[in-house]
Amino acid sequence: MNIKLAKEGNKEAIEEILDSFKMFIIKQCNKIYIEGYDKEDLIQEGYISLMKAMEKYDEAKGPFVAYGTRAIVNNYYMMIRNRAKYNGTTSLNRSNDENIELIDIIEGNENIEEKMILKEYVKEVIEAIADMNDNDKKLIIDLQVNKISGKQLAKELGISYVALCKRKERALRKLKAKLEEK
Missing domain, CATH: 1.10.10.10 (Winged helix-like DNA-binding domain superfamily/Winged helix DNA-binding domain)
Incomplete structure (x- = not known):
């Protein structure tokens, strides 16, 4: 994973970085529910936050993997906070677009x-x-x-x-x- 090339706009380096974070983004998407967003929307938001992280990354601050994962997670939390203003109350037994109940999304172990x-x-x-x-x-x-x-x-x-x-x-x-x- 060569972040220097990605910051310079090298498409292969960018795709390599995006591909290396693919499973992490999918895992994070499976953990959250935001009304109005389906899984594909959340995955896309994860990639967008990763692209922004690549642009803003400063090598002196530490490894990019830690920076990128934190950027993705922080973006999802921000989206949840922003939507919380508009969300009403709901049941944990309510199903999302994929017929998965909210209670099943919550990790308990x-x-x-x-x-x-x-x-x-x-x-x-x-x-x-x-x-x-x-x-x-x-x-x-x-x-x-x-x-x-x-x-x-x-x-x-x-x-x-x-x-x-x-x-x-x-x-x-x-x-x-x-x-x-x-």
């Missing part, structure tokens, strides 16, 4: 404590990466977040694949040490 712990851990990882030197930070983000292959990145950096692997191991050890300090 979530472990909020685990979600909060994971959220805090992700925040710590992002902070630890931000504290690293630029070379290590770029290496981890390119390999782990942007999913650039090791061979491709080694070629771009003008080093051997073995040297790249050693740099990666060293950077990950530093990251692990930073996380253990906290």
Whole structure:
């Protein structure tokens, strides 16, 4: 996923990013109901919010995956809040356009404590990466977040694949040490 190319208007990069978020958007659409919107409308809104996120994304703020997912979820919540002004009361047994009752859309088996712990851990990882030197930070983000292959990145950096692997191991050890300090 190359966000730089997408921001420059490269259609292949944009489609790759949109495709990588497809299942996430569909999953989010299955969780919500907004009167007047069917599933296809909600999916389209998800793609629109992702496109806006691509335009506004600043690489210095952290990985795009986190930024994009948050943008999508925030947009859906904003749509719900905006429609709430116009919605009346309803029953949880009311069916939507796909004959699914609202009660069936509500997730009830979530472990909020685990979600909060994971959220805090992700925040710590992002902070630890931000504290690293630029070379290590770029290496981890390119390999782990942007999913650039090791061979491709080694070629771009003008080093051997073995040297790249050693740099990666060293950077990950530093990251692990930073996380253990906290």
